Amino acid sequence: xxxxxxxxxxxxxxxxxxxxxxxxxxxxxxxxxxxxxxxxxxxxxxxxxxxxxxxxxxxxxxxxxxxxxxxxxxxxxxxxxxxxxxxxxxxxxxxxxxxxxxxxxxxxxxxxxxxxxxxxxxxxxxxxxxxxxxxxxxxxxxxxxxxxxxxxxxxxxxxxxxxxxxxxxxxxxxxxxxxxxxxxxxxxxxxxxxxxxxxxxxxxxxxxxxxxxxxxxxxxxxxxxxxxxxxxxxxxxxxxxxxxxxxxxxxxxxxxxxxxxxxxxxxxxxxxxxxxxxxxxxxxxxxxxxxxxxxxxxxxxxxxxxxxxxxxxxxxxxxxxxxxxxxxxxxxxxxxxxxxxxxxxxxxxxxxxxxxxxxxxxxxxxxxxxxxxxxxxxxxxxxxxxxxxxxxxxxxxxxxxxxxxxxxxxxxxxxxxxxxxxxxxxxxxxxxxxxxxxxxxxxxxxxxxxxxxxxxxxxxxxxxxxxxxxxxxxxxxx
Amino acid sequence: xxxxxxxxxxxxxxxxxxxxxxxxxxxxxxxxxxxxxxxxxxxxxxxxxxxxxxxxxxxxxxxxxxxxxxxxxxxxxxxxxxxxxxxxxxxxxxxxxxxxxxxxxxxxxxxxxxxxxxxxxxxxxxxxxxxxxxxxxxxxxxxxxxxxxxxxxxxxxxxxxxxxxxxxxxxxxxxxxxxxxxxxxxxxxxxxxxxxxxxxxxxxxxxxxxxxxxxxxxxxxxxxxxxxxxxxxxxxxxxxxxxxxxxxxxxxxxxxxxxxxxxxxxxxxxxxxxxxxxxxxxxxxxxxxxxxxxxxxxxxxxxxxxxxxxxxxxxxxxxxxxxxxxxxx
Numbered sequence: 001x002x003x004x005x006x007x008x009x010x011x012x013x014x015x016x017x018x019x020x021x022x023x024x025x026x027x028x029x030x031x032x033x034x035x036x037x038x039x040x041x042x043x044x045x046x047x048x049x050x051x052x053x054x055x056x057x058x059x060x061x062x063x064x065x066x067x068x069x070x071x072x073x074x075x076x077x078x079x080x081x082x083x084x085x086x087x088x089x090x091x092x093x094x095x096x097x098x099x100x101x102x103x104x105x106x107x108x109x110x111x112x113x114x115x116x117x118x119x120x121x122x123x124x125x126x127x128x129x130x131x132x133x134x135x136x137x138x139x140x141x142x143x144x145x146x147x148x149x150x151x152x153x154x155x156x157x158x159x160x161x162x163x164x165x166x167x168x169x170x171x172x173x174x175x176x177x178x179x180x181x182x183x184x185x186x187x188x189x190x191x192x193x194x195x196x197x198x199x200x201x202x203x204x205x206x207x208x209x210x211x212x213x214x215x216x217x218x219x220x221x222x223x224x225x226x227x228x229x230x231x232x233x234x235x236x237x238x239x240x241x242x243x244x245x246x247x248x249x250x251x252x253x254x255x256x257x258x259x260x261x262x263x264x265x266x267x268x269x270x271x272x273x274x275x276x277x278x279x280x281x282x283x284x285x286x287x288x289x290x291x292x293x294x295x296x297x298x299x300x301x302x303x304x305x306x307x308x309x310x311x312x313x314x315x316x317x318x319x320x321x322x323x324x325x326x327x328x329x330x331x332x333x334x335x336x337x338x339x340x341x342x343x344x345x346x347x348x349x350x351x352x353x354x355x356x357x358x359x360x361x362x363x364x365x366x367x368x369x370x371x372x373x374x375x376x377x378x379x380x381x382x383x384x385x386x387x388x389x390x391x392x393x394x395x396x397x398x399x400x401x402x403x404x405x406x407x408x409x410x411x412x413x414x415x416x417x418x419x420x421x422x423x424x425x426x427x428x429x430x431x432x433x434x435x436x437x438x439x440x441x442x443x444x445x446x447x448x449x450x451x452x453x454x455x456x457x458x459x460x461x462x463x464x465x466x467x468x469x470x471x472x473x474x475x476x477x478x
Numbered sequence: 479x480x481x482x483x484x485x486x487x488x489x490x491x492x493x494x495x496x497x498x499x500x501x502x503x504x505x506x507x508x509x510x511x512x513x514x515x516x517x518x519x520x521x522x523x524x525x526x527x528x529x530x531x532x533x534x535x536x537x538x539x540x541x542x543x544x545x546x547x548x549x550x551x552x553x554x555x556x557x558x559x560x561x562x563x564x565x566x567x568x569x570x571x572x573x574x575x576x577x578x579x580x581x582x583x584x585x586x587x588x589x590x591x592x593x594x595x596x597x598x599x600x601x602x603x604x605x606x607x608x609x610x611x612x613x614x615x616x617x618x619x620x621x622x623x624x625x626x627x628x629x630x631x632x633x634x635x636x637x638x639x640x641x642x643x644x645x646x647x648x649x650x651x652x653x654x655x656x657x658x659x660x661x662x663x664x665x666x667x668x669x670x671x672x673x674x675x676x677x678x679x680x681x682x683x684x685x686x687x688x689x690x691x692x693x694x695x696x697x698x699x700x701x702x703x704x705x706x707x708x709x710x711x712x713x714x715x716x717x718x719x720x721x722x723x724x725x726x727x728x729x730x731x732x733x734x735x736x737x738x739x740x741x742x743x744x745x746x747x748x749x750x751x752x753x754x755x756x757x758x759x760x761x762x763x764x765x766x767x768x769x770x771x772x773x774x775x776x777x778x779x780x781x782x783x784x785x786x787x788x789x790x791x792x793x794x795x796x797x798x799x800x801x802x803x804x805x806x807x
Contacts, residue, residue: 055593056586056589056590056593057582057585057586057589058574058585058586058589232571232574232575237574241574241577241578244577244578245577245578249578250483250486250578251577251578252483253485255485256483256484256485266481266483267483267484267485267792268481268482268483268484269481269482269483269484269487269634269638269732269736269738269740269790269791270481270482270736270737270738270739271739273481
């Protein structure tokens with residue numbers, strides 16, 4: 001359908017065999033109609049304006065080369081991804097359930113370890129995990145809240161079902177893009193958003209600040225909150241700035257903090273001022289050279305002493321990484337059942353735990369159809385994607401698997417859903433995922449929507465920003 | 479009362495200084511380009527290099543101080559730490575650190591300003607186009623100041639910003655006077671000649687003080703009047719006297735309204751300099767030597783900065799004779 005102004009946005013769009021976020025949703029009709037009234041040229045023009053604005057605002061991640069800092073914006077696609085109230089309700093309940101189970105798991109692991117004694121999760125999986133922190137054993141946290149900020153990575157398969165791909169229970173990032181993307185859309189596409197009824201996202205900072213107040217050590221009337229960043233060289237520095245601003249708290253670095261009498265203070269122009277809650281965007285390893293990596297210059301010597309003494313709260317708690325491990329992920333449906341007596345509302349991607357004989361046999365028999373992932377800390381390395389692997393690669397993977405089955409899980413290849421995306425030459429379907437953000441203090445609250453990451457290369461399943469992925473605004477309708 | 483991180487105080491102080499520095503550098507270059515030709519119409523670009531004590535660094539890159547070389551060195555050479563682009567980059571880096579403190583408008587403007595500086599091409603540096611470029615740079619700096627004035631929350635950070643701005647401005651005004659001193663030095667026969675008058679008027683223009691000066695002295699430009707105006711006038715916003723008064727007031731504000739205990743050292747140093755500027759006449763200063771007086775002011779300003787750093791920015795006190803002292807074992 002070509003009108004005299006040029007091709008409209010969705011006229012030549014074909015999602016092929018994939019589940020399409022825009023065409024399949026029943027709630028999307030008004031947005032589809034409005035997109036049909038926009039020409040691709042107009043969309044491209046507004047998109048260029050939006051990108052220039054992101055650059056001017058410095059909403060960038062920084063790539064440091066030998067000589068200079070290069071600021072890149074996270075590519076931003078202007079066609080939104082839309083979720084109906086029903087879809088969102090399902091995701092929200094599922095995320096809250098998962099966060100509850102993860103917090104119960106962490107509290108149990110760092111106290112009585114019932115789940116290990118009952119044989120639900122193999123003890124060595126937890127106690128031998130690189131992210132397990134023995135120093136946390138017996139430490140009591142306010143509201144037993146370990147994972148105060150959680151990012152759950154969710155994908156949608158060919159049948160449209162939402163599946164959890166990963167739990168990020170350490171320092172999940174990306175929420176700043178959710179809010180900035182929305183601001184950007186409001187400026188660039190008032191006509192697209194007008195009267196649609198989209199749930200707001202800009203109270204995230206308030207909710208976060210409130211949760212930080214809730215988890216403060218008992219008896220503190222006006223807790224001083226600070227955000228601890230590795231500094232301006234960190235690629236997520238923009239987000240640290242964003243969150244500190246949204247919460248109205250100082251953005252500190254390790255060198256700004258000092259421990260005296262097991263209490264945390266920041267150096268100010270008026271002398272030392274006590275800090276009660278730290279939202280730390282620094283991994284456990286770097287937090288305290290006395291307790292963890294002695295060579296770390298980013299942390300604060302003695303911080304763990306203050307933490308264990310109950311004089312400061314950390315968000316997220318130390319040692320939460322044990323819960324977002326790939327191997328533990330495989331047990332999540334059983335963990336939810338164990339603590340909550342419920343089925344998982346958001347199922348895992350079907351996962352075979354190769355340490356279990358049946359699963360190992362199934363994996364070996366179906367290697368060419370499965371993704372085989374090592375569960376260690378390698379983060380993306382050592383993955384074998386069956387359908388794309390050569391015979392030699394499969395044989396090699398098989399060997400490794402037989403050698404150390406406990407180090408592997410396998411999953412079917414998921415045919416990720418697509419969303420219409422503006423690319424050079426028009427609009428094409430690109431694979432997307434979704435990372436909703438949950439904040440937990442006394443209770444859990446989920447930001448309506450989340451970060452939709454989009455793989456900008458045709459056919460690519462990689463939505464990661466460091467690998468050329470971008471993001472989209474995610475609308476949850478009223 | 480909210481407290482201010484020491485590191486933030488340091489960054490905001492230097493953010494202000496770097497922008498003020500860039501503006502003044504643009505002024506100096508513009509004046510040199512536009513007004514300060516001698517009788518033969520040539521210009522002494524080397525004096526700008528000397529003014530900034532950059533001879534070594536400059537001559538490592540350029541055999542002679544041509545207009546082209548000096549302008550590139552001071553406008554677009556990112557490797558030269560005293561260039562305009564380096565100053566704005568440093569200001570932007572400080573702003574990046576300070577983003578939780580400063581307004582979004584302040585950050586966006588510096589970000590855009592720096593990105594634009596990176597794109598300056600050869601044509602914009604050509605003799606005929608230079609003034610347009612330098613005018614834009616001056617205005618961008620003033621826009622920054624205006625945005626800051628209009629959007630920056632008036633808590634402690636604001637006062638540290640003002641301290642940085644006025645200390646740098648006082649320093650730069652003395653440098654402007656000094657460049658005249660350098661220009662004048664080899665040709666003392668010209669003192670009082672028409673050429674000389676035009677150069678002093680150029681100096682006033684570079685400090686944006688020509689018309690203010692005219693309102694005060696409608697009957698002629700003399701070196702002592704100009705020097706007196708730039709050093710001692712109580713109402714001219716770039717005079718050293720007025721800058722010092724601002725430094726004094728802002729420091730007192732921090733110590734009284736914000737109850738900061740530190741900084742009495744710095745206060746004393748400011749008072750001392752203030753007293754000198756309040757009691758000396760320009761004739762006394764010229765008799766004793768303008769260059770020596772300027773040197774004294776610059777040393778005092780550096781001393782005040784060090785004292786502020788120790789009192790508020792978390793710096794370690796420097797030993798009085800650190801260089802002469804034996805290295806610690």
